[in-house]
Amino acid sequence: MRYRIKIEYDGTPFHGWQRQDGMDTVQQRLEEAAFPFTKVPVVLHVSGRTDAGVHALGQIAHFDSPEDLNCFRLQECMNAHLKDVPIGILEIEKVSDKFHARLGAIERYYCYKILNRRAKACIDTSRVWWVSYQLDTEKMHTVAQHLIGKHDFSAFRAAGCQSNSPIKTLNNISITRTGDLILVNVAAKSFLYHQVRNTVGSLVWIGRGYWSERDFLDIFDACDRTRAGPTAPACGLYFIGTKYSDE
Amino acid sequence: MRYRIKIEYDGTPFHGWQRQDGMDTVQQRLEEAAFPFTKVPVVLHVSGRTDAGVHALGQIAHFDSPEDLNCFRLQECMNAHLKDVPIGILEIEKVSDKFHARLGAIERYYCYKILNRRAKACIDTSRVWWVSYQLDTEKMHTVAQHLIGKHDFSAFRAAGCQSNSPIKTLNNISITRTGDLILVNVAAKSFLYHQVRNTVGSLVWIGRGYWSERDFLDIFDACDRTRAGPTAPACGLYFIGTKYSDE
Numbered sequence: 001m002r003y004r005i006k007i008e009y010d011g012t013p014f015h016g017w018q019r020q021d022g023m024d025t026v027q028q029r030l031e032e033a034a035f036p037f038t039k040v041p042v043v044l045h046v047s048g049r050t051d052a053g054v055h056a057l058g059q060i061a062h063f064d065s066p067e068d069l070n071c072f073r074l075q076e077c078m079n080a081h082l083k084d085v086p087i088g089i090l091e092i093e094k095v096s097d098k099f100h101a102r103l104g105a106i107e108r109y110y111c112y113k114i115l116n117r118r119a120k121a122c123i124d125t126s127r128v129w130w131v132s133y134q135l136d137t138e139k140m141h142t143v144a145q146h147l148i149g150k151h152d153f154s155a156f157r158a159a160g161c162q163s164n165s166p167i168k169t170l171n172n173i174s175i176t177r178t179g180d181l182i183l184v185n186v187a188a189k190s191f192l193y194h195q196v197r198n199t200v201g202s203l204v205w206i207g208r209g210y211w212s213e214r215d216f217l218d219i220f221d222a223c224d225r226t227r228a229g230p231t232a233p234a235c236g237l238y239f240i241g242t243k244y245s246d247e
Numbered sequence: 248m249r250y251r252i253k254i255e256y257d258g259t260p261f262h263g264w265q266r267q268d269g270m271d272t273v274q275q276r277l278e279e280a281a282f283p284f285t286k287v288p289v290v291l292h293v294s295g296r297t298d299a300g301v302h303a304l305g306q307i308a309h310f311d312s313p314e315d316l317n318c319f320r321l322q323e324c325m326n327a328h329l330k331d332v333p334i335g336i337l338e339i340e341k342v343s344d345k346f347h348a349r350l351g352a353i354e355r356y357y358c359y360k361i362l363n364r365r366a367k368a369c370i371d372t373s374r375v376w377w378v379s380y381q382l383d384t385e386k387m388h389t390v391a392q393h394l395i396g397k398h399d400f401s402a403f404r405a406a407g408c409q410s411n412s413p414i415k416t417l418n419n420i421s422i423t424r425t426g427d428l429i430l431v432n433v434a435a436k437s438f439l440y441h442q443v444r445n446t447v448g449s450l451v452w453i454g455r456g457y458w459s460e461r462d463f464l465d466i467f468d469a470c471d472r473t474r475a476g477p478t479a480p481a482c483g484l485y486f487i488g489t490k491y492s493d494e
Contacts, residue, residue, distance in 0.1 A: 008366065008369045008370065010369050010372070055370060057370070079366050086372055087369060090364070090366050118326065119255065119326050119337050120326065120335055121335075122256050122334060122335045123255065123257050123304070123374065125257070127370065
């Protein structure tokens with residue numbers, strides 16, 4: 001039997017999603033929270049392996065179990081075992097064994113949150129990137145539209161990226177402002193390592209007037225990470241959700 | 248010279264707004280943060296004295312200073328001194344000495360946030376009240392409309408209330424839901440002690456079906472705090488802002 005779970009977490013205290021020896025990770029916390037109910041060890045397959053400090057509002061994972069489990073009771077059990085850590089199980093449902101949280105994804109959604117004002121974040125500490133100088137979001141949005149489509153994203157690819165190719169297809173990117181809060185929403189089937197955070201870092205250099213549109217496009221076209229902007233901090237990034245082919 | 252300041256804070260680590268000996272309060276933190284710039288002690292007069300754990304997105308206060316201060320530099324100085332606590336100065340401006348943050352208020356706005364789902368709050372820990380049983384927000388909104396107007400709010404008045412009278416005029420109350428998040432927005436010139444949190448506690452008993460509309464109105468009309476619902480926790484309450492007569 002295959003089970004699909006939807007998860008929310010605050011990434012601040014964790015060393016990212018993926019299990020690592022001796023580290024506190026989201027995957028390990030979840031697998032340990034399932035065990036008292038499943039009685040057999042479960043292995044989670046996840047849609048978006050988030051880095052340390054990155055949050056998720058709608059992470060999707062699946063696991064297999066030989067047992068026919070009561071999904072509601074499993075959810076309640078896992079949430080009870082997770083009560084002292086900022087991880088919550090939002091939904092669990094039985095799915096066909098054709099479903100695969102990682103391989104079946106046709107589009108993934110991330111949101112990057114920037115707080116743009118002189119005063120630091122007070123309510124949203126560790127949940128936004130605080131940028132104190134004024135950003136021109138309309139310009140950021142306009143320039144970002146050039147990134148939509150199939151391109152070589154090497155300029156925004158971090159060292160250590162395990163993707164076979166730097167060619168990715170960005171389906172959508174939008175930059176919107178509501179008061180002091182700027183949201184960068186992106187959609188693609190998949191992303192290079194740190195692609196979203198590196199894109200945001202360079203767009204912020206546009207927004208502060210440090211780069212012109214021409215500068216940005218030259219650097220993007222040069223496919224040279226060393227010339228691009230900084231990596232935006234993990235704390236502003238949220239994994240929002242995944243679209244699957246059967247949906 | 249009189250200065251008006253707009254403040255955001257996460258109330259979690261503080262013993263409320265008002266200075267108390269030996270306690271960490273928002274007022275003391277702010278007055279101490281102003282001193283290195285003003286060089287003379289300042290005394291803040293505030294629009295809404297929040298309790299321990301209550302947050303503010305747009306708290307308003309004023310203080311007087313014999314000096315003609317540069318507002319932007321004062322704001323930067325205060326924010327620098329507040330960098331390690333979740334308090335931020337959003338705006339400072341010179342105002343007429345007719346302005347009074349507390350006495351001049353003609354309407355105050357609070358928002359109470361409820362997270363209504365099986366899984367606890369993960370991203371918004373300490374920033375919402377987590378209610379795990381399903382709430383009927385339409386019913387809560389409908390019943391709440393009876394509270395609008397001038398009434399004896401004794402049923403929602405906490406012990407220790409310093410108001411001369413339990414008669415208050417509630418200008419507006421609305422209960423809205425977006426996904427799992429329920430917002431209770433209220434507006435009045437002033438409130439009794441714990442009036443908003445006590446109102447929310449009783450409305451939640453409506454929302455879970457524990458009380459009928461008739462029960463709620465009987466208890467409200469009886470003006471007896473002991474028969475009304477629980478006090479909703481401080482962590483869900485936000486002071487949003489104040490309207491002044493000159494605006």
